[in-house]
Structure formats: C-alpha cells, structure tokens
Amino acid sequence: MERIILHVDMDAFFASVEQLDNKALKGKPVIVGGVSERGVVSTCSYEARKYGIHSAMPIFMARKLCPHGIYVRTRMFRYKEVSRKVFDILREVTEVIEPLSIDEAYLDITNSRFKNGIEAAKYIKFRVFKEVGLTISIGISYNKFLAKLASDWNKPNGIKVITKDMIPSILLPFPxxxxxxxxxxxxxxxxxxxxxxxxxxxxxxxxxxxxxxxxxxxxxxxxIRGIDNREVEVERDRKSYGRERTLKSDTNDKDELLQYLMDFSREISEQLIRLNIEGKTITVKYKTESFQSHTRSKTLNFYTNNFNDIYRVCEEILNNEEIKENIRLIGVTVSSFKESSIEQLTLF
Incomplete structure (x- = not known):
C-alpha cells in the first residue's frame, strides 16, 4: 500500500494568533518578535510579508521596510495554548504524528479511517478553523519531502496533492x-x-x-526523483526530550540563536513538568551550512525540569562556542531522567 503523508503548517502562526485575539489587527502588517532594536522577527502576518519582512530578520531592518507595521512582543504561553488545541485535533486523525515545531507536523494517515489525503485534510482544516479560529495549509503526498513541498504551494489556507505521476515534471522548474x-x-x-x-x-x-x-x-x-523513505517518527522514546529547527536563513548571530534556545528550553520544560520527570544532562546541537553536526553537553549535579536551569546551560554552552560558519539547524535535548519526587504536605 502506498503511504499517505500529510504535512500540516499553520499560516503565519504567531501573527495569526495575535490577530485572532485582537480583532483590530486583522488585515494589518503585524510583526511578532523582540521589540528592541537587537530583537529578531519570530514571524509576521502576510500583510507584513508584502514589504519583504521574514522570520529571523533583525527588528531594526523590519522597521525600515515597514515603519507603520504593528510590532508585538512574543507571547509564547498563548501560542502553546493554541498549539495544544490544534495537536489535539491532529491526534484524532492519527496517532502517527511527528511534530516539527509548535505549528507544523507530519502525519501518516495510511492506516487511518480516512480513505484519502484530501478527505483528511478537509476534516483537519474544518475542525481547526471552527474550534480554534485559524487557517492551516496542508500538503499531501506519498513521502515527507513532497508533502512538505506541497504544503507551501497554496499558502495561506491551501491544500496541494503531489502524486507519483507528477514526478519529476512538477519539480523541474523549482530552484x-x-x-x-x-x-x-x-x-x-x-x-x-x-x-x-x-x-x-x-x-x-x-x-x-x-x-x-x-x-x-x-x-x-x-x-528530486520523488524518492524519500524517511518514516514519520512518533515521539515515544522517554530517554530524551528535545526540540530542534532548521532555520529559514543560515546565521551566526548568537542573539538570534539564543532566542531559539530560549523557546526550546521553555517547550521542553513544560513537557517534562507535564510528564512529571526531571533530567540532568542538557545537550545543544547545531549543524553548520556545510552540514557539519556539533553537539555539546553538560551534566548537572542535580535533576531539574525548570526552564531557567535548562536555558542557563544552553546559554553557557552557546556562548563558549566559537562559531566559524553560519548555522542552518539548532536544537536542545534533555536526558538522564528520573521521576519527579512530589512531597505530600500534612496538616501538622
């Protein structure tokens, strides 16, 4: 049986949440990120993208391109809350889910109740819009590479299917x-x-x-011949928990990289607290533009699931690194676990 893989990607997620919560921002160029001159753009609305603004761009450059834009500080707690609602819907479609970030994931629906990818995609889009109020773009194909390529095809709020008979002709014009x-x-x-x-x-x-x-x-x-045998990897292994991201633009800016590490540390901390476990080995991983992978770890003398503890180690590791070329991927992993001890208080 040919696999049916979906790549789901929320449309301008952070900015869309801001527009959802504040109706006055609808249709406006909204830029989310650090608001100081040294901050960077986390994401921006499609109205802002018309001015050439994109993720990871320094805020001072964004202000030059769009001085009348609405600049909003990141509210990660709110984006996590909305993300959980979206992923709850995705888990009703299939248990075979590989989260890539807070706003995108791969789904393998080959053995789900849906007869085809279009039916599943329409169901997801209907539920997400009705229950969350946001739009989502979905790519459908028989492997991960093509599904991810398809999800970007008709953004925002699009669906695109790439089938075997379209290969290689559909790919040939791409840069x-x-x-x-x-x-x-x-x-x-x-x-x-x-x-x-x-x-x-x-x-x-x-x-x-x-x-x-x-x-x-x-x-x-x-x-480029339509062959990609990578499986949709379900996060079941409790030996480590981590987050990583391939950056939209390669960079060696440590302030920008620290922002990613901060976000990842917060996500991992919330996950560990939810699972009632603590770890003591924190690992920072990065991959350079020449595909050289580097990992740096530090093991604490205590167990923790605290955001500040995790981020402090990440910050220390990155600041001690001599980065000689641009970085294309960065991530954080916490391992060496034990179950959190919970002290029960008595009345006396």
Whole structure:
C-alpha cells in the first residue's frame, strides 16, 4: 500500500494568533518578535510579508521596510495554548504524528479511517478553523519531502496533492534551494557552475552528486526523483526530550540563536513538568551550512525540569562556542531522567 503523508503548517502562526485575539489587527502588517532594536522577527502576518519582512530578520531592518507595521512582543504561553488545541485535533486523525515545531507536523494517515489525503485534510482544516479560529495549509503526498513541498504551494489556507505521476515534471522548474538537504553553501557551489533549477541538477550523472555533495549526494539524487523513505517518527522514546529547527536563513548571530534556545528550553520544560520527570544532562546541537553536526553537553549535579536551569546551560554552552560558519539547524535535548519526587504536605 502506498503511504499517505500529510504535512500540516499553520499560516503565519504567531501573527495569526495575535490577530485572532485582537480583532483590530486583522488585515494589518503585524510583526511578532523582540521589540528592541537587537530583537529578531519570530514571524509576521502576510500583510507584513508584502514589504519583504521574514522570520529571523533583525527588528531594526523590519522597521525600515515597514515603519507603520504593528510590532508585538512574543507571547509564547498563548501560542502553546493554541498549539495544544490544534495537536489535539491532529491526534484524532492519527496517532502517527511527528511534530516539527509548535505549528507544523507530519502525519501518516495510511492506516487511518480516512480513505484519502484530501478527505483528511478537509476534516483537519474544518475542525481547526471552527474550534480554534485559524487557517492551516496542508500538503499531501506519498513521502515527507513532497508533502512538505506541497504544503507551501497554496499558502495561506491551501491544500496541494503531489502524486507519483507528477514526478519529476512538477519539480523541474523549482530552484535548487527548495530541495530539502541542500544548504546555502551547497546551493552557492552549484549556482557557481551553472546549476540553478532542479532540471539543471536532474540532468547530471549520479557520480556528480557524490563528487559535489559528498555522502548526502545520493539522498539528493533520489529526492528530486520523488524518492524519500524517511518514516514519520512518533515521539515515544522517554530517554530524551528535545526540540530542534532548521532555520529559514543560515546565521551566526548568537542573539538570534539564543532566542531559539530560549523557546526550546521553555517547550521542553513544560513537557517534562507535564510528564512529571526531571533530567540532568542538557545537550545543544547545531549543524553548520556545510552540514557539519556539533553537539555539546553538560551534566548537572542535580535533576531539574525548570526552564531557567535548562536555558542557563544552553546559554553557557552557546556562548563558549566559537562559531566559524553560519548555522542552518539548532536544537536542545534533555536526558538522564528520573521521576519527579512530589512531597505530600500534612496538616501538622
């Protein structure tokens, strides 16, 4: 049986929540993030994107592009609350869910009650809009790479299906930067020898991929031919809990990276508290634009699920790192667990 994979992605999530909670912001260019000049944009409404504003852009640059925009401080507690409602709906569709972040996930609905991806996507969109008040874009295909590509096709509030008979023709016009696994540095190298589109790359022999892209070359070769065998990974392993994100723009700005670590630390802390467990090993992982992975860990002499404890270690690790090239992915993991001890108070 051919797999049915959905990639669901909330539309301009943080900004949409702000517009949901404050009707006066509807239709306005809303920019969410740090409000100081050293802050960065977390996300922005589609009205703001028309001015060239995007995630991870410094706030001072955003203000130059859109001085009349409405700049709002991040309210992570509220976004988490809305996210939980959305994920509760997704879990009614299938238990095979791989959360990627607070506002996106992969779903494998192959063995669900839905007969096809369109039926499941319409159900999700109806429930999310009716019960949460927000729109969501959904890509449907037979693997993760194509499903994620499809979810971005008709944003906002879109549905797109990519089937096997569309491959490779539907991919050929795309710029190579759209291929999952090709970082900024690899794209630049390929551009320098005249390869700009998937069509340009598709025509190259298999040996070329290995020579230019190393051990990831064969994955890229398969991917642009519609082959991606990665499973939707359900988070069941209690040996560690973590969050990571591939950045929309590679960066070596430590202030920006610390903002991600802060958000991840808060998410992990809330999850550990919910599960009534504590850990003492905190690991920061990052991957550079040349796909070099680095992990740095610190083990505390006490167990914790406290946000401040987790973030303090992350901050210490990152500040001690000498970052020589831009980073494309960053993440945090907490491990070495024990169940939290709960002291029962007596009246006397």
């Amino acid at each position: 190579i930067s759209k291929i999952y696994g090709l970082g900024k540095k690899s794209v630049e190298r390929l551009n320098n020898i005249g390869i700009f589109t998937v069509k340009d790359l598709y025509d190259m022999p298999k040996e070329f991929y290995i020579e230019y892209l190393g051990k990831y070359g064969l994955e890229i070769y398969d991917r």
